[in-house]
Amino acid sequence: MTLKLRSVGASDRGLIRSGNQDAVHAGPWLVAVADGMGGMAAGDLASAIAIDSVAPLDVETPEDGLIAALQGAIGTASARIRQAVAEDPERQGMGTTLTALLFARTGSCLALAHIGDSRAYLLRDGVLKQVTRDDTFVQMLVDEGVITAEQASSHPRRAVVTQALQGAEVSPAYATMVPWAGDRWLLCSDGLSNVVRPDTLAEVLVSYPDRTACAGRLIDLALRAGGPDNISVVVADVVPEDAA
Incomplete structure (x- = not known):
């Protein structure tokens, strides 16, 4: 059985921020979320550069070329961000997270690239798993056993990222x-994951089979929780080739 990816993306400014520094891509082969940082104009630009750099990957790619394709696109994004800062020194410090999923043309493999604190979750057989690891100061503390994951969710420095695309050398994960038919992926910025609990995310992903309705419900929940940040989501389903 040949598998395909079907996806929907949505983004909302939230209730506090004056603009939206997130950017998303939801296509048949590639899905991605980027969360810009470093001031309004620069954050917008950084996330847009990241998504514009990976968007050309939304084509049929052989299994053995997935990682190399993502590495190349991220290298391009980093170079473009570096150039943007060189053109305008006031952009110094701008950057963006990037979480991207690239589906092979055969449907038998997918690759994930991640840097920063946007996230990828996989819902498989009704169980939700966070697949990415946050590049954050508090995650470092959790890894070292200094604080618990529960404490990390309310830590005052939870927004401090240890890695992002800022034009310098980085080490994305x-x-x-191997995808399974029925898998559902959620890619999101921290505007969702910081305010909506994982068990609630799982409940919505299970309860809303329609991707558009599911994405809308997730954003609505983040807004109901105060919407303190920009909120971006991509809901992507692994389906048989002949499915809608």
Whole structure:
């Protein structure tokens, strides 16, 4: 059985921020979320550069070329951000997270690239798993056993990222996985994951089979929780080739 990816993306400014520094891509082969940082104009630009750099990957890619394709696109994004800062020194410090999922043309493999604190979750057989690891100060503390994951969720420095695309050398995380029919992926900025609990995310992903309705419900929940940040989500389903 040949598998395909079907996806929907949505983004909302939230209730506090004056603009939206997030950017998303939801296509048949590639899905991605970027969360810009470093001031309004610069954050917008950084996330847009990241998504514009990976968007050309939304084509049929052979299994053995997935990681290399993502590495190349992220290298391009980093170079473009570096150039943007060189053109305008006031952009110094701008950057963006990036979480991207690239589906192989055969449907038998997918690759994930991640840097920053946007997240990728996989719902498989009704169980939700966070696949990415946050590049944050508090995650470092959790890894070292200094604080618990529960304490991290309300830590005053939870927004401090330890890695992002800012034009310098970085070490994104890459992974490959075998997709299953029925898998549902959620990619999101921290405007969702910081205010909506994982068990609630799982409940919505299970309860709303329609991707558009599911994405809308997730954003609505983040807004109901105060919407303190920009909120971006991509809901992507692994389906048989002949499915809608």
